[in-house]
Amino acid sequence: MSLLSTRGLSRSFSGLRAVHEVDFALPEGEIRALIGPNGAGKTTFVSLLCGRIPPSSGQVIFDGQDISALPAHRRIALGMAYTFQITSVFSRLSVYENVALAARRRVAGRAAVDRAVMRALEQAGLHDRPDQAAGDLSYGHQRLLEIAMGLAQAPRLLILDEPTQGLADSEVAAFKALIRELKATTTILLIEHNMSVVMETADRVTVLNFGEILAEGTPQQIHANAEVQAAYLGTG
Amino acid sequence: MDFGPYLLLASLEGAVTAAVLALTAVGLSLVFGVMRVVNVAHGEFFMLGAVLAWWIASHIGGDPALGFIAALILAPLAVGALAALADMTILRRVNYDPERTIVATIGILYILQQVTLMTYGPEARPVEPPFNSRLALPWFEWGETGLQMYFPWGLSTTSYKLFVIAAAAAVLMGVWALMARTRIGLLMRATQLDRDMALAFGIPVERVYAMVFGLGGALAALGAVLIVPIQQAHYLMGGDPLLLSFIVVIIGGLGSLPGTVVAAILIGLSDGIISVFFSPTLAKILATLLVALVLVFRPEGLFGMKTR
Amino acid sequence: MSETTKIVALHGGLLVLLVTLQFLLPAYHHGNLARIMVLASFAIGYNVMFGYTGLLSLGHALFFAAGMYGMGLAVQYAGAGPVVALLAGLAVSVVVALVVGLLALRTAGVGFMIVTLMFAQAGYLTILYFTTWTRGDEGLVLQQAQRTIGSLDLSQPGPRYFAALLLFAICFLVTLWMVRAPFGKVLIAIRENEERARMLGYDVFRYKLAAVVISGTLCGLSGAAYGLLFGYVGATFASVQYSIFPLLWVLLGGAGTVIGPLVGTLFMFYLIDLSSSVTSAYMLVAGVVLVLLTLFAPQGLVGELRARVWRWLP
8 A cells, every 4th residue: 555645646836747647655664766857856755754735636645535624743753764865953952952952853752852862863974063063063974964863763655855965975885774764664656866766776766857756667768768768867 | 274275284184194105115115225235224214314404404593494405405315325434334334234234223223312412402593485375265165156266274285295296206216317327327226126137237236225325315315304393303203204114115016116106195195194093102103013814814915916 | 951941940030030139229220120020921922923923914913912901991980900801901902813814824924914904003002082081192101090900000010020020930831841741842833834833734824823812912911011010001012013013022132932032122221222212313322223133134133143152051
């Protein structure tokens, strides 16, 4: 059964159709990559999923429940997590506190929060610097902190918006390993530009172009798809 | 006096208020529109205009018209220069961050007001109007012999008040022409639309900002010079114009010049008429609550267009 | 020393110092410090919203005056004793804060600043409009008999200092506890990045509303206490100036620090006290300080201290 699906989901900004009539389904346990040229509506689409912006029309169904009318924080409470494309950590709080803010929505009690935080920091590879102010971290480490916050929420669906942007090669390799490790417990929707990440981690790929789904398939199928190549080259 | 003539009188007084208010509020609106900052010291630029008008007029002597004309030209120039200076030395240095700018302009407000208190003093002083003949106004009524014209006792205005209305209208036309027809206006509008794009196209945004802030201050000062022969110059007189300008700018739709003028006329007229029927305090309470609720429920203003 | 030990030592030490000053200060400064502690409680309340939640209000005189008039009118017209009157002031400020919060929080940034300014202005004008009961600008003077709890006469310097210290300690410890608790961390998270806090699943509106109510309540409590301790309830305390003062004190002391409001109030009080002996234009000092702070020390005195030396300051 699909963990998440949409029916006729649309959003336009002053007449411009950013997302148009999208029917989308994501089965539980799958890692799905969402790709598409710049301005294809990827970030708008996931923003509609997690309630950051309201849709013009259409429905979002999560775990069999219509969540179209729920505000963002209620959707998160149902087991979604979203990490931002632009790093947005709480810069004047410590790394530990950033992750603890995420963990406290799920677990109560100081000891339990502490365990959850340290586990998430370890998974993201930030366990050696819990007391540093988040604003003092390097860019790459701030991206990892974003991911650690998503992990601490232990979501059923984790939406990652360009998580590897600006990471060093070694960090990207660590990220791929982390995603595979998460596969056992978490469904993942990944907006990604880095094709090696897409090819190596995703079970299936959805291609968005001009706010509509252009193609969907395994990474190999998508790789071979002429239409997709045309869209990326801008001749479609 | 009968109700009809009374209403006409109240509207005339309201029109004078509206004229001065429109000038002051357009200054505030221009600054908000182009620079996206709220200038809390705007009322003090108004006050400085009035105080400088008194100072200039009392130093020139001779025919009151001479002093008044000098004040009309010099006071807005001086205040505009001061405002531009404040922009360059203070606002530019806080990067026009909205919140820090408000705090800084609160500081400027107290500095201008208190320095005026220290130099000009706590007295209220008048400026003599250049001309001030009383004009009796006629009223028409259906009587036994058809339409009659007569001059009700007390229904009158002065030539100076009519001049204020005309002068304000002329200046507003000038501002409109400046914005719509000149190169400087084009630069301002481009900066208003997209600051970064304007920078990329080589528009000297910093100079445009200083000019807009100066122009805003000068318009407030001009309004004050016009009103000071009717009211008096006092170091605390900036409070009411600031509050009223806020009300006008918000109701007219933040940053929209035509909306601001319409709202100024509406508020000015209704201020004159409402205070005939209600206590002025109650009128102010209602007006401030109206502004708050407009911002809460219709932030684009009553006349503004929805942007989305 | 662990961080917690340092924090307890510093803040506990400050309270102990204030207790001992009760016996050491000459009469003039003793009286001043009592007033400063009440005003600093007002600033602490302001800091909950501005410093920790990132909500810049220009209308906190409304909450201060709500508490003050709730108390004063209860004493004057209902014959309430000081304790009951204090509770009345508290209740009024809670209700006012709740209403203002529910409406004003629909806006953000500059809109929020103007809406709070307008509500406070409407409150001030309302006090003037009902001059028959409030005595307008002239204000209400509370008699000694109306300010006595049992055998404790709040118009006497000793009990007054003690009561002011008690109020200050309550506000001070409430914020210290709050900003170290998870609730306070959520407020800070909202200040740092509201959208991110929402996407972690926090109902941002409710947290902000809670901050407004806590802030308004502390400010209302301070206003009620001010009227009771100094025997005067006047419209000046509802005017724009008293909305600017807490902003000034908090900015000067350091927004988002627990001891900042006291430091800022103390400095500003004596600055104005000194300059008003020289000129009647003493608010000039406030203006100059505001401009200099925004230009050169946006973090305030304690904020700069935290940035440079004591990074652990809450």
